[in-house]
Each structure stands twice: as C-alpha cells, then as structure tokens.
Amino acid sequence: MHDNVLKVYQCDDSDLFAAESAEQAATLYRDMTGDDPEYGYPRELTDAELDAPQPEFDENENRTGGTTSVRQMLAEHGNEPGWLAGSDW
Known part of the structure; x- marks a missing residue:
C-alpha cells in the first residue's frame, strides 16, 4: 500500500498513467x-x-455507450501505480 495519492500523467499523445510523481x-x-x-x-x-x-x-x-471520467478511472484503478488508459481518452 502506498502512502502517497496517485495522480494522472499523460506520457505521450495517448497513454495515461497513474503515478505518485512525474518521475x-x-x-x-x-x-x-x-x-x-x-x-x-x-x-x-x-x-x-x-x-x-x-x-x-x-x-x-468495446464502447459501452456510457460515459466515465479519468477521475473515475483512477478511483477504480486502485492504489498501485501503472497504466490507466490510452487511445482516445
């Protein structure tokens, strides 16, 4: 378990990562x-x-027809840093 709060970083034109820092x-x-x-x-x-x-x-x-947000994706992601989303977020 990490003590720091995860933030979302865009690392290229399409990929988002949940991480504690830019580094x-x-x-x-x-x-x-x-x-x-x-x-x-x-x-x-x-x-x-x-x-x-x-x-x-x-x-x-596959698209479900519903909507979400990156903040919601982060909440569902959990506490481990890693890849969060890509493509046409």
Missing part, C-alpha cells in the same frame, strides 16, 4: 514502451481534464 510516470512509461517520454511529457492532468466526460469501454475495449 514515476516516466519510469512506468519507459518500462512499458522501452522509450523515454518525449519532450513535454509526462504532464499532470488538470482538474478539468480529470472530470471531462470520456467514452466508457468494456473489458474487450
């Missing part, structure tokens, strides 16, 4: 892709971005 988000991104994030990333999402409606997907990555 940790960069490490998670590097571990997943084998590359360092490009200049300007990772970038912490703003409150407006966290709360903006997003299309909801099922476990097979």
Whole structure:
C-alpha cells in the first residue's frame, strides 16, 4: 500500500498513467514502451481534464455507450501505480 495519492500523467499523445510523481510516470512509461517520454511529457492532468466526460469501454475495449471520467478511472484503478488508459481518452 502506498502512502502517497496517485495522480494522472499523460506520457505521450495517448497513454495515461497513474503515478505518485512525474518521475514515476516516466519510469512506468519507459518500462512499458522501452522509450523515454518525449519532450513535454509526462504532464499532470488538470482538474478539468480529470472530470471531462470520456467514452466508457468494456473489458474487450468495446464502447459501452456510457460515459466515465479519468477521475473515475483512477478511483477504480486502485492504489498501485501503472497504466490507466490510452487511445482516445
């Protein structure tokens, strides 16, 4: 269990990571892709971005017709840092 609160960082044009810091988000991104994030990333999402409606997907990555938010995804993600979402969040 981590004592720090997870935040959401955009690490490229499409991938979001739950992490305790920008440095940790960069490490998670590097571990997943084998590359360092490009200049300007990772970038912490703003409150407006966290709360903006997003299309909801099922476990097979099909749209459900519902909506969610990045903040809701983070709440459902749990306390472990890692990849949160990608593509057209």
